[in-house]
Amino acid sequence: MRKNKQHVIASYRLEDLLIDPGLLIDVHYKATGEISHAPHADLNKAHRHEFYTLIVARKQRSQHMVDFQQVVLPPESVFLLSPWQVHMPGDIETTEDLFLISFMPDFIPADISISPFTMKEAIIPPTVAFNEIWHLCEVLQLEVSHRCAQQEQLLQHYLAILLIKFMRCLPDQSTSNTPPPALLTRYRELMEVHLRRWISPADYADALHVSAGYLNEVVKQETGQTASALLAARRVLEAKRMLLHSALGIKEIAWHLRFNEVTYFNRFFKKHTHQTPMAFRITSREKYNYNPE
Numbered sequence: 001m002r003k004n005k006q007h008v009i010a011s012y013r014l015e016d017l018l019i020d021p022g023l024l025i026d027v028h029y030k031a032t033g034e035i036s037h038a039p040h041a042d043l044n045k046a047h048r049h050e051f052y053t054l055i056v057a058r059k060q061r062s063q064h065m066v067d068f069q070q071v072v073l074p075p076e077s078v079f080l081l082s083p084w085q086v087h088m089p090g091d092i093e094t095t096e097d098l099f100l101i102s103f104m105p106d107f108i109p110a111d112i113s114i115s116p117f118t119m120k121e122a123i124i125p126p127t128v129a130f131n132e133i134w135h136l137c138e139v140l141q142l143e144v145s146h147r148c149a150q151q152e153q154l155l156q157h158y159l160a161i162l163l164i165k166f167m168r169c170l171p172d173q174s175t176s177n178t179p180p181p182a183l184l185t186r187y188r189e190l191m192e193v194h195l196r197r198w199i200s201p202a203d204y205a206d207a208l209h210v211s212a213g214y215l216n217e218v219v220k221q222e223t224g225q226t227a228s229a230l231l232a233a234r235r236v237l238e239a240k241r242m243l244l245h246s247a248l249g250i251k252e253i254a255w256h257l258r259f260n261e262v263t264y265f266n267r268f269f270k271k272h273t274h275q276t277p278m279a280f281r282i283t284s285r286e287k288y289n290y291n292p293e
Helices: 128-144 151-168 180-194 201-208 212-225 227-245 250-256 261-271 277-288
Strands: 025-030 052-057 062-066 070-072 075-079 087-092 100-103
Touching: 025 128, 052 128, 052 151, 070 075, 100 151, 100 261, 128 151, 151 261, 180 201, 180 212, 201 212, 201 227, 212 227, 227 250, 227 261, 227 277, 250 261, 250 277, 261 277
Parallel strands: none
Antiparallel strands: 025 100, 052 075, 052 100, 062 070, 062 087
């Protein structure tokens, strides 16, 4: 697996995992006693993926840090790691019995909406539901390992069923399952790709072929926030990630996030977090007992 060196925080691409680069999905099973090896090899430092990974743990209990949240995966649990989330493994028991299902957003069938975008804790499905999810992982693994006619279509169908089974186990599934408007979804997707180049909602509106006012109207109706507020929150999250996980100085981070003046970056960050960037770096590294330098 190769790091994308364009990113300050190590970033990994799905095509670097794949035995068959023609697919947009990778299924990896880690058996009890297996020594870690490529494609999921010893990623003990903070990193992120440009793809989704569904972790289905049967016997393993592990702890991870995912975007400033300590996440525990007990036995018979499931967790979805979304693209670009910064992830760092913590304590992992030696017994391993888990599936890692990695797939690109483009591989998700159009009528499937993954919700929530980010998880704060693993879910423990009822035993029957977990066994169904585990079985679907086994079916996906078998299908990935053999090149057959209409393989991609079949894999997409199996993935769709797996994701539906997973989403049924999420809390509050009794409420409306209406997916967010495509415009909001694309706005969020574009932020992940162009965050360090486009710093105004108008830039995204142009790319989406709508007016900035219409984009703001849709975003506010669905989220209760303006398009500017959503973008600011995403820039703050990126700043936090870099302050904790990178060795760059405050001035370098400000430049990387397209702030012309470090004083403006300091004011922006403090306005949204009530801390200066340096204070956040110190307290967060103390909290997680972590220093990448």
